[in-house]
Amino acid sequence: MVVGMKYGYSAAAAAAATVGNDKGGDLNSGDAKKLMFFGKASRVFDLEDLLRASAEVLGKGTFGTAYKAVLEMGTVVAVKRLRDVTISEREFREKIETVGSMDHENLVPLRAYYYSRDEKLLVYDYMSMGSLSALLHGNRGGGRTPFNWEIRSCIALGAARGIEYLHSQGPNVSHGNIKSSNILLTQSYDARVSDFGLSCLVGPPSTPNRVAGYRAPEVTDPGKVSQKADVYSFGVLLLELLTGKPPAHALLNEEGVDLPRWVQSIVREEWTSEVFDLELLRYQNAEEEMVQLLQLGIDCSAQFPDNRPAMSEVTRRIDELCRSSLPEDSQPEPQ
């Protein structure tokens, strides 16, 4: 199956056919029609390889459709086809260069991009374990790895570190779309934050309710999200991780209650019996730490931005919780 034929990458295919040579470097030369890579060692395939790859739709998101593409040489990548890119080509290239320069072990690296008038593609590492959302809310039948405290707290810490890194790039740098489907997992359940930097490339989402459960109350323009709004979304994500409930859960919405308010409506003494995910309780051996992480989720999702902690503090608190729940003989060296 060919990506271009099956999913209509025809504009990219046409561009590829006209490339002809690799020379030149400015926007009007052949390079403008090529797959542009970030980093040095990663230039192992080109646009034609990508167009020949067999592809499968992973899902439709706010910014476009994501595909899993298996290249002929066996490399697997995730390709995001952006829709509604409203900014100019120059602005797009400038912004995407910034995104591509972000480098942290808890971010999904952007490997390459393709820009033409009709087609904008982003190429990421493919994360074979999928998203936190799928793991939390997908099939809970037998055969799956117990989704215990150790794994969940490690995911919370990794995601917090990724967001903290983004925030450390400047006071105006934020993610803008923190949610469980944007936390992807490696084989060893390390968390990687994806989709950063995309909200400034595309127009307003056509489906605003997708992020409803995660969006901070003060956010009116999804294109203008502050770091404190990211902290709110991360707080909701922590509550989701511990309760196993999706923030836009039908039952919660019927009562007009969002996840943070639902958790707060239950007295602390009843958290263990009423709030925590039953699957988490089954492997429970860290009740005090679970309660503290839930409290952190509540603190992060405070109504007023000034009452929310900074991501650096959030990371520090999760790191402490992870350390205190480890057996004495397996405590890691402080970083």
Ligand SMILES: Nc1ncnc2c1ncn2[C@@H]1O[C@H](COP(=O)(O)OP(=O)(O)OP(=O)(O)O)[C@@H](O)[C@H]1O
């Ligand atoms: N690099 C990747 N590796 C594996 N799966 C991915 C990758 N990127 C995205 N996905 C998965 O593909 C699906 C669609 O992703 P996409 O980011 O387009 O939409 P979303 O996360 O559902 O929403 P949004 O666009 O608002 O972030 C999701 O299930 C996501 O977890």
